[in-house]
Structures are given as structure tokens and as C-alpha cells.
Amino acid sequence: KNFPPGPRAFPILGNLLELNLESPIADFEKLAKRYGNVYSLFIGPRPVVVLNGLQAMKEALVNKAADFSGRPQDLMVNHAVIVKAHAPGVVLADYNPAWKEQRRFGLMTLRNFGLGKHSMEQNILGQTRRIIKVLEQSVGESMDPKLLFHNAASNIICQVLFAKEFDYEDEFMKFFVGLFHETSKIINGRWGMIYDSMPMVRNLPLPFQRAFQLFKASHERRLEVLAENKKTRVPFKPRHFIDCYLDELDKRGDDGSSFSEDQLCAFLLDLHFAGTDTTANTMLAAFLYLMNYPQIQERCQQEIDKVMDGKDEANFEDRHQMPYMQAVIHEIQRMANTVPLSVFHCTTKDTEVMGYSIPRGTTIIPNLSSVLSEEGQWKIPHEFNPENFLNEKGEFVKPEAFMPFATGPRMCLGEGLARMELFLITVTLLRRFKFIWPEDAGKPDFTPLFGTTQTPKPYSVKVQLRNNEQN
Numbered sequence: 277k278n279f280p281p282g283p284r285a286f287p288i289l290g291n292l293l294e295l296n297l298e299s300p301i302a303d304f305e306k307l308a309k310r311y312g313n314v315y316s317l318f319i320g321p322r323p324v325v326v327l328n329g330l331q332a333m334k335e336a337l338v339n340k341a342a343d344f345s346g347r348p349q350d351l352m353v354n355h356a357v358i359v360k361a362h363a364p365g366v367v368l369a370d371y372n373p374a375w376k377e378q379r380r381f382g383l384m385t386l387r388n389f390g391l392g393k394h395s396m397e398q399n400i401l402g403q404t405r406r407i408i409k410v411l412e413q414s415v416g417e418s419m420d421p422k423l424l425f426h427n428a429a430s431n432i433i434c435q436v437l438f439a440k441e442f443d444y445e446d447e448f449m450k451f452f453v454g455l456f457h458e459t460s461k462i463i464n465g466r467w468g469m470i471y472d473s474m475p476m477v478r479n480l481p482l483p484f485q486r487a488f489q490l491f492k493a494s495h496e497r498r499l500e501v502l503a504e505n506k507k508t509r510v511p512f513k514p515r516h517f518i519d520c521y522l523d524e525l526d527k528r529g530d531d532g533s534s535f536s537e538d539q540l541c542a543f544l545l546d547l548h549f550a551g552t553d554t555t556a557n558t559m560l561a562a563f564l565y566l567m568n569y570p571q572i573q574e575r576c577q578q579e580i581d582k583v584m585d586g587k588d589e590a591n592f593e594d595r596h597q598m599p600y601m602q603a604v605i606h607e608i609q610r611m612a613n614t615v616p617l618s619v620f621h622c623t624t625k626d627t628e629v630m631g632y633s634i635p636r637g638t639t640i641i642p643n644l645s646s647v648l649s650e651e652g653q654w655k656i657p658h659e660f661n662p663e664n665f666l667n668e669k670g671e672f673v674k675p676e677a678f679m680p681f682a683t684g685p686r687m688c689l690g691e692g693l694a695r696m697e698l699f700l701i702t703v704t705l706l707r708r709f710k711f712i713w714p715e716d717a718g719k720p721d722f723t724p725l726f727g728t729t730q731t732p733k734p735y736s737v738k739v740q741l742r743n744n745e746q747n
């Protein structure tokens with residue numbers, strides 16, 4: 277009763293046949309025009325409510341945060357990623373004291389382990405130097421930057437988690453970057469939909485079993501990393517996230533808290549997965565736009581040259597002197613729309629949003645995409661234009677509708693790290709190179725490939741060394 281309106285559902289598949297599963301974003305937009313900013317759908321037998329626009333998003337995720345911050349528990353992603361049921365990690369954990377405890381620990385540890393401090397900057401700049409080396413070898417030639425950014429993002433988070441970086445050809449690196457890529461495709465694709473809609477097929481030897489195998493194998497690898505670190509660990513002299521977590525376990529003993537080695541293993545995967553694909557795909561979008569808007573790229577470089585004059589390396593504080601660069605990076609995030617439907621939420625009790633009643637246990641899709649291009653919230657909602665983040669004095673301003681990291685208590689835990697990466701990598705690369713869209717590349721296609729994390733269609737870059745003093 278008083279459930280949000282939506283299209284009529286068919287048995288078994290619900291509304292799946294009406295959605296373009298290659299990318300349902302445009303269909304979601306059409307449905308909002310027809311039914312309003314809060315509407316319902318059936319994904320298979322499961323009712324879901326889609327939230328669109330800033331007002332609905334704020335009412336649900338911020339004002340009624342406790343009602344809307346659960347996570348659905350019986351999707352393929354839960355079954356595949358969570359190898360031990362009692363240790364769900366953070367991303368997929370339901371809204372409960374265990375999640376809160378783990379999240380608080382994660383945030384605090386990321387902060388203490390150098391966010392905003394020198395060590396995290398050095399970590400990011402170190403990986404950027406590796407990118408530079410590869411790009412220098414390709415001056416004048418076209419090259420696909422995809423793995424470059426994935427490897428860099430993976431190494432940055434591995435440094436935080438267990439103080440290790442890997443060669444791009446290393447088996448461990450290839451395994452994890454491949455795991456993220458392959459399992460996202462399965463979970464977000466047709467096989468994931470079939471698994472979620474038809475419980476009777478779940479045990480059949482269908483292609484989605486591959487995702488289960490890969491996550492199990494990744495669990496074994498995480499156990500190996502943990503065992504290796506335990507051999508050299510000195511209690512209460514933490515070197516990285518794993519040590520901090522083990523110290524916390526020692527401190528707590530058997531206090532009945534949610535801390536355990538299994539939880540640590542789940543947390544490692546969460547941070548590695550969530551911290552790799554998101555940042556790397558945003559970086560890919562960044563260079564796609566910068567190459568195809570050469571005047572914007574040049575204006576960034578002028579600002580960078582001015583602020584960096586006489587300095588060897590950028591630091592995160594430099595952003596305050598670079599309003600244009602800040603505007604460009606935020607505009608890239610707005611257009612990249614990297615996590616378009618957030619991570620699905622779930623209601624924790626019977627509740628209401630925008631006047632509609634939503635029963636407990638309803639899956640909620642926060643359509644972040646709808647807010648990032650919402651008319652009325654942006655000066656130029658449907659175009660790539662840094663003016664969206666600049667006032668008349670040329671100062672950087674961040675509109676409330678900028679929520680690529682979502683909002684509310686479940687908001688991205690890695691926002692601080694991600695923002696630092698996007699700034700330092702982009703500024704450092706733009707200072708050294710001019711990025712050119714290859715002559716034979718045809719017209720750019722900005723429409724991303726859909727997924728929990730969207731990525732630009734494959735493309736190539738060409739770089740030229742810039743003639744500043746640094747070169």
C-alpha cells in the first residue's frame with residue numbers, strides 16, 4: 277500500500293526484459309520522467325525502489341539514514357564475495373554494530389596511515405613515477421592506458437594494506453586486477469541477473485560459478501599474505517593496515533567484538549577491490565576528456581606550471597592554489613559517473629520517502645547518476661564543462677549535488693584517498709606530458725561501459741613531452 281509506482285512486472289523476470297541490461301541508466305531516466313523521482317521495479321521477484329535526484333537522495337540517505345543504510349543480503353555479489361558468512365567485511369555488511377565498528381576502524385587507520393600526510397603522498401607519487409616511465413617509453417606512439425592506471429591504483433592500495441608494490445607483470449598483481457575485471461563482468465552482467473532472479477539455477481554449472489571459484493582462490497591468497505606478514509610482525513609497531521588490525525585484535529582479546537582474522541581477510545579484499553577499479557576508471561575517464569578538450573588541458577597546464585614553478589613534486593595542499601584544476605577534476609568525476617547506481621542499499625525497517633511507504637527489507641537503488649546530471653542543480657548539466665564548479669570570480673565551488681561517493685553514513689570510505697590520487701596523478705602527468713587523441717582514433721565515444729563501476733570504452737593515448745624546466 278502506498279508503495280512507489282512503477283511499470284507492471286512479469287512473473288519470474290519482473291521488469292528485467294524492459295531494461296537494457298547493457299546499460300539501464302537511460303531506462304532509469306525515462307522511468308523517472310514517467311513515474312517521478314521515487315519509483316519501483318521488480319528485478320526478478322525482488323521489489324526494488326529507485327531513488328532519483330538530490331531531494332530524494334538526501335531525504336533517504338541522510339535524513340533517514342538509519343532506515344536506509346542496510347545492504348541486501350541475498351544477491352550473487354554477497355554469495356560470491358563473502359567467503360565466510362560470519363565475516364562479511366564492510367562494503368556488503370548489513371547496517372549493524374559490527375559494520376559500524378569495522379568501518380570506524382578502517383577510516384581511522386586510513387587516516388593515521390598517512391592520509392593528508394607525507395607518506396600517502398609519497399606512495400601515490402611513487403606509483404605516478406612508474407606511470408611516467410611507461411609513458412616516456414611510448415612518446416609519439418599510441419598506447420592503451422587501461423592497465424597502467426589499474427596497476428597504479430592497485431599498488432597504491434597494496435602499499436597501504438601490506439606495504440608491498442608489485443611489478444606490472446607480477447602474478448599477484450595480474451591475478452587481482454584480473455579478478456576485479458572478470459568478476460565484475462559476471463556479477464553485473466546477464467549471468468548475475470539470472471542468478472539473482474532464479475534461485476533454482478544457482479547450483480547448476482553455469483558461467484557464474486567462475487566468480488565463486490575466483491573469490492575462493494583470492495581468499496587463499498589473502499590468507500597467504502596474512503601468514504607471511506605475521507612472521508615478521510612486531511606487535512604494536514604497525515607497518516601497514518594488516519599490522520594495525522592485528523594490534524587491534526591483540527588489544528581486544530576475546531571481547532566479543534566483530535574483529536577477527538576472517539574479517540581482516542574480507543576487509544583486505546573490500547579495500548583492494550573498491551580502491552582499484554573506481555580510481556583507475558575515473559583516471560581513464562580523465563584522460564579521455566582531457567585529450568578531447570585540448571583547451572581545457574592547456575589551461576590546467578598553465579595553472580600547474582604557475583603553482584609548481586620551482587617545485588619538484590606536487591603535494592595535495594597545492595590544490596588550494598589550483599581552483600581550475602580542482603574544477604576540472606570534479607567535472608571529470610561528475611561526467612565519469614564511475615559508480616552510477618552506488619552500491620545497493622536496503623531498508624532496515626518499514627519507512628517512508630517522499631511520501632511513499634517502503635517496507636523493511638526493500639532493496640534501494642540510489643541512482644547517483646541522476647543527481648550528477650540533474651537539471652536545476654548544475655549550470656551546464658549535460659556537457660563536460662569545468663564552469664560547473666567555478667563561480668563568477670573563478671573560485672572553486674562544490675555544489676551539493678556532487679555526490680560520486682554517495683552521501684550519508686555508508687558514503688565511500690576511501691574518498692580521502694581517492695581524491696588525493698586523482699589530484700596528484702593528474703597534476704603530475706599533465707605537468708610532464710601533453711596528451712593527444714591519436715589522429716587515427718576516430719570520433720571519441722564518451723558513453724561508458726556500464727557496471728557497478730563504469731569504465732570508458734577502450735581507447736589509446738599519445739603523449740608528447742612538454743617543454744617545461746622539469747623535462
Ligand code: HEM
Nearest residue numbers: 366367550551554555615618619681682686688689690694
Ligand atoms: C573515484 C573513486 C571512488 C568512487 C567514485 C567511489 C564511490 C563509492 C560509492 C558510490 C560507494 C557506495 C556508498 C553507498 O553505499 O552509499 C562506495 C563505497 C565504498 N568505497 Fe568507494 N569509491 C572510490 C574509491 C574508493 C577507494 C580508493 C577505496 C578504498 C580505500 C574505497 C572504499 C570503499 C568502501 C570500503 C566502501 C563501502 C562503505 C560502506 O559500505 O560502509 N572507495 N564508494
